[in-house]
Amino acid sequence: MPQQGPPPPEVIRIPTASIACDGSGEVSPALGHPRVYLRVDPALGFVECGYCDRRFVLAGGPADSQAA
Template sequence: MDIPPPETIRVTSPAVACDGSGEVAPALGHPRVYLRIDPELGFVECGYCDRRFVLEGGPADMPA
């Protein structure tokens, strides 16, 4: 059984918030957490839902 990769969201700001909503209603997500992208990595992952936030133009940004 293949597990799909976590959702990746490209952002323009190094400060992001995640509540797990998107494909599910916000009430079914998780507590909102505030995350900061490390400029050397270019991404940060949510500890609750594993959603990955990639800074556009950063080292982890790959064109789709």
Template sequence: MSSIPPPETFKIKVPQVACDGSGAVSPELGHPRVYLRVDPAVGFVECGYCDRRFILEGGPADTPS
């Protein structure tokens, strides 16, 4: 069984990121801002609100597209 891919994937250079669900939508339609930290052993973190995936460049989850 394969997993469902995340709605959006972003590559980041630092292990911490803030997500508010905005971007393609206006901030009013997003969600509360949350601060996320990538676990170096995993190499990515997903937002609990919008399921965006943030991949740490050079980490174990950073694979060529």
């Protein structure tokens, strides 16, 4: 059963199971965090960044609420 807690600050749908996160986006990369490489857990369908708590959801995976 997934852990209950506050929702992630940002959810990003991704097309592949691997992603790099540096905390940038609306802020300059210089204000983000060190780049980390993350891999989606196939059973969960998502991975969360340990620095900025963004949740990366695999499109069409078990955690994708937009999947048809």
